[in-house]
Amino acid sequence: xxxxxxxxxxxxxxxxxxxxxLVSPHRTKRxxxxxxxxxxxxxxxxxxxxxxxxxxxxxxxxxxxxxxNSPHSFINDFSSLLPxxxxxGYEEGLLKAETxxxxxxxxxFSPDHSKTLPVMDVEEIxxxxxxxxxxxxxxxxxxxxxxxxxxxxxxAIMGCSNPxxxxxxxxxxxxxxxxxxxxxxxxxxxxxxKRSLLSDYLTQELESEERILATNEHFVALVxxxxxxxxxxxxxxxxxxxxxxxxxxxxxxxxAAILKILTIKYDNxxxxxxxxxxxxxxxxxxxxxxxxxxFHMSFYPPLLRSATVKKFMVGYEMFAGPQRDxxxxxxxNRLNELSDQHYLDKMT
Amino acid sequence: xxxxxxxxxxxxxxxxxxxxxLVSPHRTKRxxxxxxxxxxxxxxxxxxxxxxxxxxxxxxxxxxxxxxNSPHSFINDFSSLLPxxxxxGYEEGLLKAETxxxxxxxxxFSPDHSKTLPVMDVEEIxxxxxxxxxxxxxxxxxxxxxxxxxxxxxxAIMGCSNPxxxxxxxxxxxxxxxxxxxxxxxxxxxxxxKRSLLSDYLTQELESEERILATNEHFVALVxxxxxxxxxxxxxxxxxxxxxxxxxxxxxxxxAAILKILTIKYDNxxxxxxxxxxxxxxxxxxxxxxxxxxFHMSFYPPLLRSATVKKFMVGYEMFAGPQRDxxxxxxxNRLNELSDQHYLDKMT
Ligand SMILES: O=P(O)(O)O[C@H]1O[C@H](CO)[C@@H](O)[C@H](O)[C@H]1O
Ligand SMILES: O=P(O)(O)O[C@H]1O[C@H](CO)[C@@H](O)[C@H](O)[C@H]1O
Numbered sequence: 001x002x003x004x005x006x007x008x009x010x011x012x013x014x015x016x017x018x019x020x021x022l023v024s025p026h027r028t029k030r031x032x033x034x035x036x037x038x039x040x041x042x043x044x045x046x047x048x049x050x051x052x053x054x055x056x057x058x059x060x061x062x063x064x065x066x067x068x069n070s071p072h073s074f075i076n077d078f079s080s081l082l083p084x085x086x087x088x089g090y091e092e093g094l095l096k097a098e099t100x101x102x103x104x105x106x107x108x109f110s111p112d113h114s115k116t117l118p119v120m121d122v123e124e125i126x127x128x129x130x131x132x133x134x135x136x137x138x139x140x141x142x143x144x145x146x147x148x149x150x151x152x153x154x155x156a157i158m159g160c161s162n163p164x165x166x167x168x169x170x171x172x173x174x175x176x177x178x179x180x181x182x183x184x185x186x187x188x189x190x191x192x193x194k195r196s197l198l199s200d201y202l203t204q205e206l207e208s209e210e211r212i213l214a215t216n217e218h219f220v221a222l223v224x225x226x227x228x229x230x231x232x233x234x235x236x237x238x239x240x241x242x243x244x245x246x247x248x249x250x251x252x253x254x255x256a257a258i259l260k261i262l263t264i265k266y267d268n269x270x271x272x273x274x275x276x277x278x279x280x281x282x283x284x285x286x287x288x289x290x291x292x293x294x295f296h297m298s299f300y301p302p303l304l305r306s307a308t309v310k311k312f313m314v315g316y317e318m319f320a321g322p323q324r325d326x327x328x329x330x331x332x333n334r335l336n337e338l339s340d341q342h343y344l345d346k347m348t
Numbered sequence: 349x350x351x352x353x354x355x356x357x358x359x360x361x362x363x364x365x366x367x368x369x370l371v372s373p374h375r376t377k378r379x380x381x382x383x384x385x386x387x388x389x390x391x392x393x394x395x396x397x398x399x400x401x402x403x404x405x406x407x408x409x410x411x412x413x414x415x416x417n418s419p420h421s422f423i424n425d426f427s428s429l430l431p432x433x434x435x436x437g438y439e440e441g442l443l444k445a446e447t448x449x450x451x452x453x454x455x456x457f458s459p460d461h462s463k464t465l466p467v468m469d470v471e472e473i474x475x476x477x478x479x480x481x482x483x484x485x486x487x488x489x490x491x492x493x494x495x496x497x498x499x500x501x502x503x504a505i506m507g508c509s510n511p512x513x514x515x516x517x518x519x520x521x522x523x524x525x526x527x528x529x530x531x532x533x534x535x536x537x538x539x540x541x542k543r544s545l546l547s548d549y550l551t552q553e554l555e556s557e558e559r560i561l562a563t564n565e566h567f568v569a570l571v572x573x574x575x576x577x578x579x580x581x582x583x584x585x586x587x588x589x590x591x592x593x594x595x596x597x598x599x600x601x602x603x604a605a606i607l608k609i610l611t612i613k614y615d616n617x618x619x620x621x622x623x624x625x626x627x628x629x630x631x632x633x634x635x636x637x638x639x640x641x642x643f644h645m646s647f648y649p650p651l652l653r654s655a656t657v658k659k660f661m662v663g664y665e666m667f668a669g670p671q672r673d674x675x676x677x678x679x680x681n682r683l684n685e686l687s688d689q690h691y692l693d694k695m696t
């Protein structure tokens with residue numbers, strides 16, 4: 001029955017958001033005469049004197065970066081959210097707004113300007129995991145912060161303005177739209193079954209094996225059945241934890257290890273430093289218990305056919321809903337054929 | 349009270365989707381060291397022998413385009429949806445999918461390869477409006493088609509693979525996510541007030557004048573209070589109609605006239621052929637009455653600072669929700685300062 005549906009135009013249901021995505025598997029043969037991206041040269045310099053994230057350099061704010069030698073976080077000089085905004089609401093007829101408080105941070109993954117997650121070693125990546133954990137717990141403890149969004153924009157085509165390996169954290173008072181959707185779906189399943197929606201999903205995926213990319217003792221990387229982006233993937237914790245703050249030492253290392261394998265596969269796919277936005281979704285820090293939530297991380301990479309041709313989420317996708325041309329299973333097969341060794345052989 | 353909120357980080361409520369967007373008005377000074385787009389040369393040839401949309405040329409399918417001299421529509425050679433898909437569902441544990449039927453069409457706006465809406469004259473644009481109307485009515489009459497999405501992807505950075513002036517229509521059995529959101533909001537307001545949500549919104553906007561860009565007897569162009577894209581705009585019909593099929597002759601012309609003015613302002617903003625995705629949202633064609641629905645068209649343009657620097661909807665935006673750096677009022681002011689004459693003076 002699977003195969004009967006998979007080669008026809010169909011919609012798949014995203015159990016985490018409650019929304020549908022359109023799959024057009026017959027359309028991969030479409031020629032591409034449109035925009036192609038520049039293939040970026042690989043960064044080779046470990047230090048760039050003009051980079052505002054390298055150790056010891058001056059930032060736009062006038063501050064000087066410390067001479068850091070492991071992952072380093074600081075308040076974003078161009079924070080989109082500010083901690084001292086006075087709270088007020090505005091409502092006039094059909095116009096409705098309210099001020100928003102928050103704290104935005106930058107997390108440098110490494111002092112080395114030329115690194116990226118796939119070419120860092122597992123010990124170094126473990127320190128990134130640890131700083132994410134620390135920030136989630138610290139920011140989350142702030143009474144004004146009810147959600148902590150940890151993410152990475154990698155590559156110029158993902159709006160990243162500096163190749164120095166770094167991610168961001170935007171934390172805020174209100175619960176963002178995407179989190180509200182997932183909270184609703186998690187909660188409904190929890191109330192009905194007293195089990196984590198993602199634990200049950202993971203069990204099913206591990207049985208079928210069709211979309212599994214990598215596993216270790218504590219984590220699984222897979223292409224979700226409802227993937228939107230061509231090579232979208234998820235990392236799910238085997239243990240039903242609500243947030244990164246609950247990882248133990250062993251889990252921190254396992255998380256780092258699976259992050260490395262997944263991002264190596266990505267780089268190997270088109271032999272390029274593979275662009276994506278990645279983000280962690282986890283329990284709000286709103287002082288409620290969230291037994292329904294299950295920690296996970298998603299990768300939304302735009303490349304479709306090569307290092308220079310991406311999928312555009314425009315037109316139909318903006319006005320109607322997401323659409324993709326290759327199935328999740330085709331994407332999983334492609335990724336599974338790739339080596340766990342980085343194509344530049346920088347593996348340690 | 350408006351001004352007090354407008355210069356602080358705040359969230360605005362979108363009455364049409366029920367979702368919030370984050371506005372960070374203090375962040376416009378942020379320097380940009382990231383990706384810039386190529387500034388595209390303006391098309392000057394009226395006929396391109398290698399263009400698969402020009403009259404008389406051969407298409408990928410092997411079909412030859414007729415020698416058309418007014419807007420022309422045909423079935424997309426790489427349709428994402430197919431009319432003859434056998435309907436079936438699939439459900440296995442937490443995996444859920446169903447096949448989808450549909451018809452995808454391409455609409456050439458003009459035989460002239462070098463044209464775009466802002467440089468076409470109002471009579472020509474009226475014919476585009478008429479073909480949209482005809483397609484909506486014809487496709488909508490098909491018992492398998494319950495929603496007709498009319499849209500245009502303009503410019504290479506919006507995933508458009510051919511500069512020949514054209515749009516698309518994807519019509520399908522199920523009601524897409526974005527339409528479901530709007531249906532819900534329209535319905536709730538209608539049930540409570542027995543008035544169109546957008547009629548009331550329009551009245552309020554016309555009174556305040558703050559975000560109005562252009563008006564004529566039958567249509568208003570404005571920057572919605574909850575705009576997401578930097579220069580996002582909407583065209584709303586003054587009359588409470590549910591869909592384009594209800595436009596009378598005069599309204600067709602007025603719609604064409606306001607389309608011309610709005611797209612001229614867009615081109616004048618950065619003196620470039622301004623890229624965007626535009627789409628019409630209107631009543632589903634599912635054989636129900638939809639008194640709650642109010643026809644409108646939205647423009648989602650990506651450019652932020654210049655012809656080469658766009659806003660990236662990545663990271664925070666993908667994982668949490670939309671965010672913008674300039675307020676809707678600042679965008680409206682910028683657009684209002686611009687002439688109604690095209691900067692290339694191609695106006696007829
Ligand atoms: O059909 P086209 O113009 O080749 O393709 C373009 O529009 C489609 C509908 O918005 C999108 O799915 C594609 O990603 C985009 O490149
Ligand atoms: O903060 P940055 O890296 O300058 O900016 C990037 O990430 C932000 C958060 O995802 C986005 O709002 C910007 O559009 C993007 O260019």
